[in-house]
Amino acid sequence: MERKEQLKAIVDLALSIDRKAEAIYHQLSNQADNDELKDFWQLMAEEEAEHNAFWVELNRAIDKGKIPMIFDDPRETFFELLEIDKRAAELVAVPNRRVSVGDAFRTAYKMEFYLLHPTFEVLFQLAEENAGIPSPDEDYQNHIRQFLEGFARFGGIDLSLELAGEFLVHVWRENRRTAKRMVELYGYRSIIPSCAGCGKIRDEQGKWVSSDSFIRESLHKELTHGVCPTCMKELYPEVPAPEGSGTSN
Numbered sequence: 001m002e003r004k005e006q007l008k009a010i011v012d013l014a015l016s017i018d019r020k021a022e023a024i025y026h027q028l029s030n031q032a033d034n035d036e037l038k039d040f041w042q043l044m045a046e047e048e049a050e051h052n053a054f055w056v057e058l059n060r061a062i063d064k065g066k067i068p069m070i071f072d073d074p075r076e077t078f079f080e081l082l083e084i085d086k087r088a089a090e091l092v093a094v095p096n097r098r099v100s101v102g103d104a105f106r107t108a109y110k111m112e113f114y115l116l117h118p119t120f121e122v123l124f125q126l127a128e129e130n131a132g133i134p135s136p137d138e139d140y141q142n143h144i145r146q147f148l149e150g151f152a153r154f155g156g157i158d159l160s161l162e163l164a165g166e167f168l169v170h171v172w173r174e175n176r177r178t179a180k181r182m183v184e185l186y187g188y189r190s191i192i193p194s195c196a197g198c199g200k201i202r203d204e205q206g207k208w209v210s211s212d213s214f215i216r217e218s219l220h221k222e223l224t225h226g227v228c229p230t231c232m233k234e235l236y237p238e239v240p241a242p243e244g245s246g247t248s249n
Helices: 003-031 035-063 074-092 101-114 118-131 136-154 159-189 211-217 229-235
Strands: none
Touching (some): 003 035, 003 118, 035 118, 035 136, 074 101, 101 136, 101 159, 118 136
């Protein structure tokens, strides 16, 4: 499996997990015994639906070659998400019957915890940095706040749940910082294969392209052309070297 397909497989799993989260919240809404609680779970489901649209857009960006493979071991990442997908499926498979408010929020907490796998945050950062796709994690802290406020309103919050909520926010913040550093360092740690004969560079898809094309398409940077002081001296000796250029006559 080539790297683009590996990355798409990871994104497909992320989409599958988020769709299960949406299904769980719809299920909790159907199981709720009052309209306010139904509306609360429905709101949570709608927020997950917005995430689903993000994954579809990210896959389109991968098809266009805008998103690099940043994971050192894509297979390991894939199988970690596959395990989470299985656990989320178990939550969805719970019989559609009335449950207590406490049980409903425990189910939701498990799902939110699964969604905190670091891969999600890395993909959010990659999408925003390389394809300009707005990251859905911007509203995550508000999402958790709504979750805790909902429990306090409908079920009565206790210290253990309050600490659990703070833990979710803490993990989210740490993941965000780590993912940002990972994306920033990607360009510095990558080895770029270059042809010693023609100077072409092999891109993420294995194609040999010009350096200009690689910089535009893979690094997403604009290239401007100029003349370095050494070439200026050799090609245009009649032109005085600018001050501070490091060249001498």
